[in-house]
Amino acid sequence: MEEVKVKVGQDGYSIYIGQHTLAQLGSLMGRNGLTGKALVLTDAQVGALYGEQVLGILAEAGFTAELFAVPPGEDSKSLAVAETVFSKAITMGLDRKSVIVALGGGVVGDLAGFIAATYLRGIPFVQVPTTLLAQVDSSVGGKVAVNHALGKNLIGAFYQPRLVLIDIALLQSLPERELASGLAEVIKYGIIEDADLFSYLQKNSRPVLAKEPEALQHIIKRSCEIKAAVVEQDEKENSLRMILNFGHTIGHAVEADTGFGLYSHGESVAIGMVGAASLSAALGLCSQETVDTIRCIIAQYNLPLGAPECTTDRLMPFLVRDKKAVGGKIHWVLVRSIGSVLIKDDVPPMTVDEILQEITC
Amino acid sequence: MEEVKVKVGQDGYSIYIGQHTLAQLGSLMGRNGLTGKALVLTDAQVGALYGEQVLGILAEAGFTAELFAVPPGEDSKSLAVAETVFSKAITMGLDRKSVIVALGGGVVGDLAGFIAATYLRGIPFVQVPTTLLAQVDSSVGGKVAVNHALGKNLIGAFYQPRLVLIDIALLQSLPERELASGLAEVIKYGIIEDADLFSYLQKNSRPVLAKEPEALQHIIKRSCEIKAAVVEQDEKENSLRMILNFGHTIGHAVEADTGFGLYSHGESVAIGMVGAASLSAALGLCSQETVDTIRCIIAQYNLPLGAPECTTDRLMPFLVRDKKAVGGKIHWVLVRSIGSVLIKDDVPPMTVDEILQEITC
Incomplete structure (x- = not known):
């Protein structure tokens, strides 16, 4: 233990x-x-x-x-x-x-x-x-x-x-799809904070998906450590803790728009991470290679890359109403490289619109 | 201000x-x-x-x-x-x-x-x-x-x-009875913490009941100071803050037993303070003179000294169920002298019974 x-x-x-x-x-x-x-x-x-x-x-x-x-x-x-x-x-x-x-x-x-x-x-x-x-x-x-x-x-x-x-x-006893839903959050920890965890996930999808105890223990422990370190620095989500929302801004919108049932939370977050990565690239914050790496690992873990059931028009209002919005501004968690993210609250709505088009087609 | x-x-x-x-x-x-x-x-x-x-x-x-x-x-x-x-x-x-x-x-x-x-x-x-x-x-x-x-x-x-x-x-614009209800809590602050406030209340019932601004300002400010000082030392009510419940153990029971309407909160607390004072005297913690002094000021402020509508049998279960009870034990706030109280969790039920008989007859 x-x-x-x-x-x-x-x-x-x-x-x-x-x-x-x-x-x-x-x-x-x-x-x-x-x-x-x-x-x-x-x-x-x-x-x-x-x-x-x-x-x-x-x-x-x-x-x-x-x-x-x-x-x-x-x-x-x-x-x-x-x-x-x-x-x-x-x-x-x-x-x-x-x-x-x-x-x-x-x-x-x-x-x-x-x-x-x-x-x-x-x-x-x-x-x-x-x-x-x-x-x-x-x-x-x-x-x-x-x-x-x-x-x-x-x-x-x-x-x-x-x-x-x-x-x-x-x-x-956990169904496969629920396991994948949790793995989306583990992938998130890799992207926001730990390139080593990310690379472990890339190399070990077979034992992880087969629920081998050693693999599960490793990724769970590392995820808890990362989350604990973030929460210790910002319990009440005033700033740093927001990075834990990587993929969640679009993810929440997808969940809400599809009535909280079509996609699990983790699946929605996976779609949101693809969106947030594409948005980061569109803003020149990361390379297209980083976007591809993220898309690749999400596919590797049987998670969805887009939500064709949604439309940009319907998703947009959910973004603005997200509870992390302060004074009507959306705080986007964006990626610089695997293991490093930043927060921006001045992303042009036009760019967001383009990305939503991408993930809903 | x-x-x-x-x-x-x-x-x-x-x-x-x-x-x-x-x-x-x-x-x-x-x-x-x-x-x-x-x-x-x-x-x-x-x-x-x-x-x-x-x-x-x-x-x-x-x-x-x-x-x-x-x-x-x-x-x-x-x-x-x-x-x-x-x-x-x-x-x-x-x-x-x-x-x-x-x-x-x-x-x-x-x-x-x-x-x-x-x-x-x-x-x-x-x-x-x-x-x-x-x-x-x-x-x-x-x-x-x-x-x-x-x-x-x-x-x-x-x-x-x-x-x-x-x-x-x-x-x-506050009705007289609601004013008296608030004054019960002011009297409480005097009893638990401040003999000077108590003596001010004894000497100034006329200007206080006439709502003279100077008198109100004085007793409100002093009450807030006392409560602030207690809360600063024990925000989460682990120990000291319990003294603010003086009169409230029986008071809550009276309120509950009479359906939260017959007696206002302050009136119930007044009855509870009479009960707690009598209990203190019965346990040899304070003199009968202290009990009389407390009864006297409560009467002076047009507050009730007992609840003849209640019965001991009906009040008892409410006491035990009070949310300040921990492990089934009632924490009684008892008076030593005006301005000084203590907490006891080992009061014999028989003695409590006698006091309840007294205030319900």
């Missing part, structure tokens, strides 16, 4: 990464000062697979634990579903020292984090991400949220977990 | 207190680095009185301001009403630098603070409390929340405003 420290907040916290680490959840929680009652929030699918096991592990470590499963899928990230979880928390008598454990993918993690951040004005929480996407992205960094009918993740907080437990063995 | 600094969070913030300070709201917001769009959250009653005036003041200072009024009363502190405010915030295009202005009493302040704490994971907010209770208590210290069907203030955050503007002139 490897440990990545995240130095954020008062005391910071650790991400534990390894094979079959789930069995150590209770003891790790105890070692991190947690005790008493624990509400394990999960979805019906993940709960059916690992719910009983987790309750057993927590009981053995002395916790009084109960399970609450929400319906799988993005619709559970709502204030209405949150209200049902609050009811459960109240009736089982969770107090300020009790723990919320998020057992699931990004939806469960974001919802559980929002509950933990706001129940009694904040109680401890623990992330046990069960998808690659959640392991390398949403479970690290403390961004928690629910959706509003008018937009995703509009209601939330910056609220750090007490620990994150990543069990690579859980990925064995 | 006087200024009380609250050294909490990254930069701290100021409470501005004076007569007719409302006119300076826009310029003070500007001086505190705020700019752009502002959503003024109020209730229908306060909005009718001061809404247009505040929009004018903000427009003059360069803000693009809009008003949103929720129905008056505690029922507006719900996730459902919060959702309507989020919709307004989204459709008017508030971004991360925009401001939420709370114009109203505790309900509006708590709701607005919850919105500000969670919209886009937190945007700036400003408190303009219009009741005495909000001016001396809820607007200071950053506790924001909405209610859940199963209990009050169970969903919220610790989230500090960028500034608090107290205009004493606004209290001239």
